[in-house]
Amino acid sequence: MPSETPVPAPERRGTASAVGVLVVTAGVLAALIAAALTTLSAGASYALLGLPDPGPITKYGLPVVRVLAESGAVVCIGSLLLAAFGIPAKRSGALAADGYAAVRTAGWAAAVWCLGAALMVPFIAADATGRPVSDVLSAEVLFGLVDALEEAKAWALTALFAFMVALVCRVVLSWGWTVVTFGLGLAGLFPVIATGHSASGGAHDIATNSLLFHLFGAVIWVGGLVALLAHAARGGAHLPLVARRFSLVALVCWAAMALSGVINSLVRVSPEQLFTSTYGVLLVLKTVGLVALGVFGFFQRRSVVQRLDDGAGRSALLRLGAGEVLVMFATIGIAVALGRTPPPDGAKEVPGRTELLIGYPLDEPPTFLRLLFDGRFDLVYGTLALTLAALYLVGVHRLRKRGDAWPVGRTIAWLCGCATILVATSSGIGKYAPAVFSVHMGQHMLMSMLAPVFLVMAGPTSLALRVFKPAGKSQPPGPREWLLAFVHSPVTRLLTNPIVALALFVGSFYALYFTGLFDVALTEHWAHLAMNAHFLLVGYIFYWPVIGIDPAPRPLPSLGKVGLVFASMPFHAFFGIALMMSQTVIGASFYRGLDLPWMTDLLADQRLGGGLAWASGEVPLVVVMLALLIQWSRADSRAARRIDRKADADGDADLAAYNEMLKQLSDKDTPRRS
Structure with a gap:
């Protein structure tokens, strides 16, 4: 400079x-x-x-x-x-x-x-x-x-x-x-x-x-x-x-x-x-x-x-x-x-009750096709999903441009995670989620239990560390150093502690829906943004040390990873069952205030949401176990290749030393037996 x-x-x-x-x-x-x-x-x-x-x-x-x-x-x-x-x-x-x-x-x-x-x-x-x-x-x-x-x-x-x-x-x-x-x-x-x-x-x-x-x-x-x-x-x-x-x-x-x-x-x-x-x-x-x-x-x-x-x-x-x-x-x-200036009269039609509460009308009940295709783009999370996908692809392109390889599977995993966020917030699911509890619960499951699984398997931190050039000893810190400082910060180490991550992941369900907090949050748009952010971040924190490609601040042994996943399952199952058995409608005043003609039985819809929460917990488990098996298999293969290369380089010195040790033990033991 x-x-x-x-x-x-x-x-x-x-x-x-x-x-x-x-x-x-x-x-x-x-x-x-x-x-x-x-x-x-x-x-x-x-x-x-x-x-x-x-x-x-x-x-x-x-x-x-x-x-x-x-x-x-x-x-x-x-x-x-x-x-x-x-x-x-x-x-x-x-x-x-x-x-x-x-x-x-x-x-x-x-x-x-x-x-x-x-x-x-x-x-x-x-x-x-x-x-x-x-x-x-x-x-x-x-x-x-x-x-x-x-x-x-x-x-x-x-x-x-x-x-x-x-x-x-x-x-x-x-x-x-x-x-x-x-x-x-x-x-x-x-x-x-x-x-x-x-x-x-x-x-x-x-x-x-x-x-x-x-x-x-x-x-x-x-x-x-x-x-x-x-x-x-x-x-x-x-x-x-x-x-x-x-x-x-x-x-x-x-x-x-x-x-x-x-x-x-x-x-x-x-x-x-x-x-x-x-x-x-x-x-x-x-x-x-x-x-x-x-x-x-x-x-x-x-x-x-x-x-x-x-x-x-x-x-x-x-x-x-x-x-x-x-x-x-x-x-x-x-x-x-x-x-300080009011918008002009007649700029838009006078909104109805549903539009005043959630921002737009909902004239027809949700169906499978409407949940998929009758979307409303979410400017925050839809933009976030598209931006994250674009940045990841730019990073992969830069690596390949300079001759470095990056696994295709990780890129596919990242794009699947971004697509899950986009579908959960900008498709019909995102449109009906503020007004229908069961759809909201489906969105919750996608944001907390599926999207994070794909994202952590993509290794975004490893990609960023390879893309960003390290600052020299005489140069000021840059993005790579900032990222490393964040990954190794005390806050990150605390959040990725298995006990803390498990408590945040499963405790959020009970704290949000069984304490009255959800009833208060339903009326505020910013609260919906905060809930989705919480679902996504807590899910990422939980799955990062379990199946994440990026090295976690607190690495877990293989049995610890499996144990952490299985420890969360009973809590999810009990949460879903509690919703299905409850006789009290969560957020009843808000949902009744929407006055949707096709939403007549709020308790039945809540039981459907509880069933979704109970059943959807099995899907991430299958994905996690499959990912763990693949990672273990690849780790064993890498270890075997490393041992073979070492044996070729030193003439199988480890095996020769082991045989010599057995021979010495046998020679010492022969007079004793005589």
């Missing part, structure tokens, strides 16, 4: 201060834009809801406070991203000086995020009731409104997440805990995603999933750029490497935002209303700004990165980044105003 020209300390301090002023200026610009655009739709919003005008402080203060909260979230998550995956950590696992500076910046930004989220709670309560914010500041009134308003609860939970991130950033010193803190920051975005326009009305499943990609892409993109500029302003080390890594992340985020933005807009606005409604005009302005930033920013940044490799381009990066940050924050202001 070319040597970088050192930046004098006074210039670093001055440039870093300029970046801070830039962020504050951009935030003020976003707040002004949000407040100004709110005037276009605020009156219509209150009139539509039949609420009085709450006054200018509530009306214009809410978008300003939201910009404050989102600006803090952007800078916090972007700085943590830079510290975790941009700035190389030390070989010992401790953060470098630049990484520690980024974490400290994230801590202050998290404090701003927490303050803005906390202020959003009374503003949301005042706005939802059409009252001045001063009328809801008493504890009794505020707590009562928060208990009744989901959006206020979401912002209160966000403030708690931001507070925890701010505390952790004060003490974190290692790379591993920085990654954990970054994940905690991302989790703080979920509560707000689960509320608002996208979480209500028809097609809210598609709208919420697309907003998930959109918001995560925006936060990582904008926050990563701010963090990159701060790193360049500090004269940080490895600037070309950090810029190249961010350039790739920015491209992925732009693609995710572009696709998810189009999908989300089509759910809420018909094409002819894009230029005839306030909501549509704001949507067009936001889309134009983001597309222009993505196209021009990528190509310009690529040329700047090339100049950084030659030891120059730092000033050009700062100038280009400053303009991009201003436009990005202006787009944030437009997005805040867009969130």
Whole structure:
């Protein structure tokens, strides 16, 4: 890597201060834009809801406070991203000086995020009731409104997440805990995603999933750029490497935002209303700004990165980044105003009861053909399945391109696992699962007991370790080192402990369905996403040490693998039998609320689901035992070939030594017998 020209300390301090002023200026610009655009739709919003005008402080203060909260979230998550995956950590696992500076910046930004989220709670309560914010500041009134308003609860939970991130950033010193803190920051975005326009009305499943990609892409993109500029302003080390890594992340985020933005807009606005409604005009302005930033920013940044490799381009990066940050924050202001604007009337038909609860109507009962072909693409897990399949095939192609072999059976296993996820979430099974318990149980079995079996037999970690080039001793750690650190981390070792894995795998059934947790989760779309993630991850953790191709952190002997599989069978059988014998319908209020005319006997459907859970436990057992037999056979064959090669090389020295030992024992024993 070319040597970088050192930046004098006074210039670093001055440039870093300029970046801070830039962020504050951009935030003020976003707040002004949000407040100004709110005037276009605020009156219509209150009139539509039949609420009085709450006054200018509530009306214009809410978008300003939201910009404050989102600006803090952007800078916090972007700085943590830079510290975790941009700035190389030390070989010992401790953060470098630049990484520690980024974490400290994230801590202050998290404090701003927490303050803005906390202020959003009374503003949301005042706005939802059409009252001045001063009328809801008493504890009794505020707590009562928060208990009744989901959006206020979401912002209160966000403030708690931001507070925890701010505390952790004060003490974190290692790379591993920085990654954990970054994940905690991302989790703080979920509560707000689960509320608002996208979480209500028809097609809210598609709208919420697309907003998930959109918001995560925006936060990582904008926050990563701010963090990159701060790193360049500090004269940080490895600037070309950090810029190249961010350039790739920015491209992925732009693609995710572009696709998810189009999908989300089509759910809420018909094409002819894009230029005839306030909501549509704001949507067009936001889309134009983001597309222009993505196209021009990528190509310009690529040329700047090339100049950084030659030891120059730092000033050009700062100038280009400053303009991009201003436009990005202006787009944030437009997005805040867009969130305050109700979708136009008549954009879609008035949704029915079933569509309001699960996002789409279900007019016909499930049949075998409908479960297979009457699908509804899941933007989260359908995209995940296709992406995982594509990445695996790219990795295999790279290995073969450089002359390395990779077993075809592993590729087939991986594609079967991805296909199982796709069928479980995006076919008719995924469509009917939120409304029919038996179909949900079939989806559960596919996600937890079949897809993981195929995935662990594909050896994805081994493939990735062979594809990624190891960093040299003098080079900063890269993806290969990150992956190894994760595989050998204390968390991974704990989760793959046989007792812990068994408890998670079989205990999840009882904890979810027999404690009332499932009844609560049925009404929330994000809970369905979380359940599927839990099923898939817990299944992978259980089957990894049993039949996984990748070496597990805690390898098991052959008998231990068989014992672990057989130990889980009684629990699955008892769970299925308990469901079939139960006289209480799980989730009865939700399923009755759907009012599906063809679903008349909920208890019979639950017994069918219990039968599926009981019977489907045998299928993975057959696959697991077959895989174990094949692995043992291949291990014996490899051992035999290794012994034969050794014998050919040393003239069968081991056998000769063994015969000599027997001869000596016989010679010693002959006088004794005489």
